[in-house]
Amino acid sequence: MAAITLKDINKQYGDGFHAVKDVSLDIADGEFVILVGPSGCGKSTLLRMIVGLEDITSGEMLIGGQRVNEKAPRDRNLSMVFQNYALYPHLTVFENIAFPLRLSKTSAKEVDERVRHAAELLELTEHLDRKPANLSGGQRQRVAMGRAIVREAQAFLFDEPLSNLDAKLRGQMRTEISRLQKRLGITTVYVTHDQVEAMTLGDRVVVLRRGVVQQVATPRELYENPVNLFVAGFIGSPPMNFISATVVDGRLHTPFGEWTLPESRATGLPGREVVLIGARPEAFEDASVVSDTIREHGVVFDANIDVIEWLGNEQYAYVPYEAPEDIRAQLAELERELDSEAMRTQLVVSLDATSRIPEGTTASLWLDLRKVHVFDPASGENLT
Numbered sequence: 001m002a003a004i005t006l007k008d009i010n011k012q013y014g015d016g017f018h019a020v021k022d023v024s025l026d027i028a029d030g031e032f033v034i035l036v037g038p039s040g041c042g043k044s045t046l047l048r049m050i051v052g053l054e055d056i057t058s059g060e061m062l063i064g065g066q067r068v069n070e071k072a073p074r075d076r077n078l079s080m081v082f083q084n085y086a087l088y089p090h091l092t093v094f095e096n097i098a099f100p101l102r103l104s105k106t107s108a109k110e111v112d113e114r115v116r117h118a119a120e121l122l123e124l125t126e127h128l129d130r131k132p133a134n135l136s137g138g139q140r141q142r143v144a145m146g147r148a149i150v151r152e153a154q155a156f157l158f159d160e161p162l163s164n165l166d167a168k169l170r171g172q173m174r175t176e177i178s179r180l181q182k183r184l185g186i187t188t189v190y191v192t193h194d195q196v197e198a199m200t201l202g203d204r205v206v207v208l209r210r211g212v213v214q215q216v217a218t219p220r221e222l223y224e225n226p227v228n229l230f231v232a233g234f235i236g237s238p239p240m241n242f243i244s245a246t247v248v249d250g251r252l253h254t255p256f257g258e259w260t261l262p263e264s265r266a267t268g269l270p271g272r273e274v275v276l277i278g279a280r281p282e283a284f285e286d287a288s289v290v291s292d293t294i295r296e297h298g299v300v301f302d303a304n305i306d307v308i309e310w311l312g313n314e315q316y317a318y319v320p321y322e323a324p325e326d327i328r329a330q331l332a333e334l335e336r337e338l339d340s341e342a343m344r345t346q347l348v349v350s351l352d353a354t355s356r357i358p359e360g361t362t363a364s365l366w367l368d369l370r371k372v373h374v375f376d377p378a379s380g381e382n383l384t
């Protein structure tokens with residue numbers, strides 16, 4: 001097992017495309033780190049540079065304290081688990097797991113011991129004689145991990161391993177990978193474009209945009225304190241709502257009325273004329289179900305509710321809203337980049353299951369102002 005250190009790593013492809021820009025990252029021994037971001041942000045390139053499948057244009061990469069820039073993949077002792085698991089269909093589970101040991105001419109006795117030990121860890125013992133075709137997707141995944149275990153690799157690297165699976169199996173595998181990683185304590189770097197995987201699996205998450213690291217933080221920190229509009233919009237589903245506001249004498253003039261932020265949230269307002277207020281769906285509530293003591297921490301305003309989605313434990317209410325002209329272009333770009341829902345034209349509000357607001361009516365909503373963020377619409381920076 002080993003720590004992985006990236007120092008000012010850059011990747012420029014042959015055609016001059018700058019895919020990874022000045023990435024520095026310290027991954028601790030045993031840590032589970034997720035690289036996440038929309039398609040084309042450079043996450044696979046970064047992973048491939050760690051494995052050694054891609055040259056590093058500039059910067060330094062250390063694994064276990066040793067510089068590996070010039071080392072071939074096989075000399076890095078890392079184990080990569082791909083989407084398709086790369087299992088040999090004609091070999092049994094035993095032989096698939098044993099494969100790397102056969103290559104290194106390990107004695108038959110030791111092969112047997114190590115494969116059985118890995119199979120036990122992965123709960124594959126009873127399937128050792130089967131062929132991959134007769135395994136479930138989850139079991140195949142574990143065989144691929146078994147190979148990494150017998151090699152005693154310094155780290156596991158995963159490139160979108162679950163993207164071919166259906167939603168249910170993906171959920172199960174997520175839990176399984178998380179459990180195994182904790183049990184084995186192996187340094188793991190995991191690439192995904194799925195923010196749910198990023199939030200549920202990692203100790204820390206690295207959010208990438210156009211080759212540049214935006215934020216490195218625990219899932220909770222990313223959710224609660226996103227550094228900019230991009231991270232705020234990417235993490236969370238349904239996404240954060242963005243409401244434009246002009247600042248007049250420290251008060252916010254919004255399409256939903258005049259609001260005064262509590263001191264803790266208002267630090268970014270002085271000197272600003274226009275800001276974007278970010279509020280997650282759960283910062284809102286049906287005003288009629290909010291108690292008086294809680295109500296004073298927020299504002300109550302009228303909103304047209306055109307659609308309600310009932311989910312049993314909560315409901316999503318959709319509020320049509322037209323972002324003003326000057327920020328529409330920026331939100332449109334964010335929507336496109338994040339492949340996200342319509343941020344320019346609606347708010348998505350989460351309501352308590354007990355709320356009885358009918359669709360197609362104007363209702364009184366409450367927004368918890370202690371939970372809002374203030375963004376600079378031009379730079380996207382979170383000013384809160």
Ligand code: ATP
Pocket residue numbers: 013014015017019037038039040041042043044045046193
């Ligand atoms: P995805 O989720 O779609 O796989 P990604 O974040 O993993 O995306 P990369 O595969 O790392 O993205 O690619 C990052 C950028 O580098 C993309 O714009 C891609 O087109 C570009 N790129 C990748 N490989 C090459 C190459 N060999 N030559 C030139 N550009 C490349």
